[in-house]
Amino acid sequence: MSDNDGSQSLDAELIDVARTARERAYAPYSKFRMGAAVRTYDDEIIPGALVENVSLGLAMCAERVALFGTVTTGHKPVRLALVSPRTDGTLTHPCGACLQVALELGGPGVEVVVVDPDGESATSTVGELLPCGPHRS
Template identity: 40%
Template structure:
């Protein structure tokens, strides 16, 4: 089920299934004692490596980090900057979408990122980041982009 105007995924069915499996597994590591809202993410790089992330809450609430950003931070900290897709799952039987700060964070690495919203029963919806964050502000909007980090 596609939310995006793009009708075909860049990933094979088996690659999508792997992302779904890994996002559901990542959810198991969630630290969410306050909201009880466990979220898992699996982020695929252009070279096929997958990084998992889960949400990690904090008693100060503002110190929490979402599963999507956790996966990106892990990947970037290991030298990856180019991504194909991310799958996001939660405990509820509904399709959740990334929050605003996660959308902006992901935009830093490309507007064409595929996002799979995963239910417990492994069904999913698909979107492209640009559809979820139209008219996004990104690195290309900065006046002096000559010092931009190489992708």
């Protein structure tokens, strides 16, 4: 995992799409606005936003909205960006469920870029974050 101070150019276009998706997040209950975007192997960008529900179990993470969108549009993920507030002072990474979906759809090499609202970021891979997740090769 590598940290960046925000001055490095990671994938600015992808992060901008995730940032815009974050602005559209439907988070009236948690107020924890999260936006994601996936870059596909054929260079498409698929956005996703957190979508909550009064029936809390029906909420869906921004990352999975974007990842499912790759299936819907016939693409395969290569990079996932998440723009989110920090959690207890540390950069927020995708939850285990989202990592498992990324592993299933793109394999352990999918890059994960997490960015806070100030632009600080860290980059890793799904395989580093979920080293023993079951997946088909």
